[in-house]
Amino acid sequence: MSAPAVQADTYQGHYAGSVSRFLAYAIDLTVSTAVFSLALAAISYGVHIVTGHSVSWNRSNIVVAVIFVVWQFFYFGYSWAVSGRTFGMALLGIRVVRADGSGLDPRRAVVRALVFPLSFLLCGLGFLGILVQREHRALHDLIAGAAVIYSWDARAARLRFLARQAELATSDSPPPGSAARGASH
């Protein structure tokens, strides 16, 4: 495994870039959709056990669509309000904070979750801010007065990598005196 790309600086607290944020969102979307599908399957199974009728969920069903949107809002809004990060953001080592860097309050978290769909409008132009804005803030970040930063300490990761390499080198090298004993046999 190659050494971590970031070496000298910790990057902790710096504005997170587009790739980290996109990967975190992709993970969140996958996880939230999977959990939603599992929940629907569990409900179908429960209904089938209780009533004996099988329930099939149609994707075009407006009720399912509304529940899915509410679930998405809950998944993102609750995660941001409680810890400032979703599951995907935790994996990628990023978190949402207020624009000045202090911790995100629940009100801003809810606002950010509510206006998050706005960034999808006009072919996702709202997300363009992550690429071109100097502070990498999307439309929903600007409206909610929030920013996304790295909460992951790259410097600590490099030290962990070096520690593992040193541990491997120590375990691979023969113990002192074994070479001399081998030569004598």
Add this chain to the structure above:
Amino acid sequence: MNPRDRLRSAGRRWTDPAEALAQQVTERVVDLIVNALDINELAARVDLNALLNRVDIDAVLKKVDVNALLDRMDVNVMLDRVDVNAVVERMDVQAVVDRVDLNPLLDRVDVNDLVKRIDMDALVQKTDLGAVMARSSGGMASEALDAVRSQAVGLDQFVDRWVRRLFRRKHPGPSAPSALLSPPAAILSPPAAILPAHAEP
């Protein structure tokens, strides 16, 4: 002329040569005595303790101008003649250390600056600290997570560089929110409420 004056001038004719002769005789006698004396034997007979007991040392010291004395001394020459190793060997270093108040000393030390000077890479690679960290850092999952995050940060920077070139920006924007930029130490040790990095899975 006064008859007394005549007597005086006659007396002077006799007394002046007699006085000069007496002076010469005295000097000669003193020379002979000094040459005849054995100074060492004389010194051996002197009871120095009794002599010193009669001397008022405080009064003598009060008359000494120590500053003038020190001005005339060449301290470097004196130090050259001092065997520092011998002095140190005779010192009770433990007693000296016990008397030192370390707290004011430590208050003056900039520990953050000190830590910045440490080559952590070398420290981790060459000491047992690395082994301790390796055993406590969560194994393969942690290693994979570090690698994914590192690659993502690398790609973030790559994209950011291209965007800056595209928009011909000479100066990059602020690297972090203001609360995390000032003071600089905030980035090194962020408030736990904001950035609990080590609490992550």
